[in-house]
Amino acid sequence: MLCMKIYFRFFALGLMCIFQSAAANTSIKHFSDTIYTYQKKSYDGIGKYYLGREISYVMGAAGSDWLERDTRQEEENTKLAIQKMNLPKNAVVADIGAGTGYYSFKIAAKIPKGKVYAVDVQDELLYFLAQKKQAIRDTVVSVIKGSEKSPNLPANSIDLAIMVDVYHELEYPHEMLQSLKTALKKDGKILLIEYRGEDPTIPIKALHKTTVEQLKKELGANGFELSYRGDFLPIQHFLLFGKK
DSSP states (O other): OHHHHHHHHHHHHHHHHHOOOOHHHHHHHHHHHHHHHOOOOTTTTTEEEETEEEEOOOGGGHHHHHOOOOTHHHHHHHHHHHTTOOOTTTTTTETTTTTTTHHHHHHHOOOTSSEEEESSSSOOOOHHHHHHHTTTTOEEEEEOOSSSSSOOOOOEEEEEEEEEEEEGGGGHHHHHHHHHHEEEEEEEEEEEEEEEEETSOOOGGGGGGHHHHHHHHHHTTEEEEEEEEEEOOEEEEEEEEOOO
């Protein structure tokens, strides 16, 4: 009889633990679901929304040629964008979603005493970056494999995180911004270069463009505020955000 009582006591405790664990998991999922909403996806989206904006699908490695197109400087004035970053020679910059390194290696040439973290999640692009680094004998760029939620960079390590036509594709913008907040130094900044969503004449798909107001809403919800707005690029916003 005593053995039976002990058995039922442990059985009851086991059930309690299972129910508590399930409740905790439900709570976590509920919290996650309050950050994002889900609807039927549009043609260019993934059906996941953040603060009213549908997140765009990610342009894969197959789009590498478009990143390196000969007309990019003429269309976007990338040289001016880098010039306006006003980077000291020893700056530490993270290029989030670096792709082929179109920006990474150009920035590296401007900061010979600094460091550029070229961060991407796609293995094909990471291989491309490593090969390019070796080919040009670069000593400034470090190729980093990030995740969908984090750039995998040390805390308090970077002066500037840039995302060039990348932010709208982040599957987990909230988590990524929180990770970047940790990686940024006290006075570190985030620079978003995004096609202007306010201008319907810009020949870019709608979900691959963003508005200033939407970006202010999303960055603001994560503890950042707009510190500089540059309207000098032909078809893109140049938006610098600092910690509140």
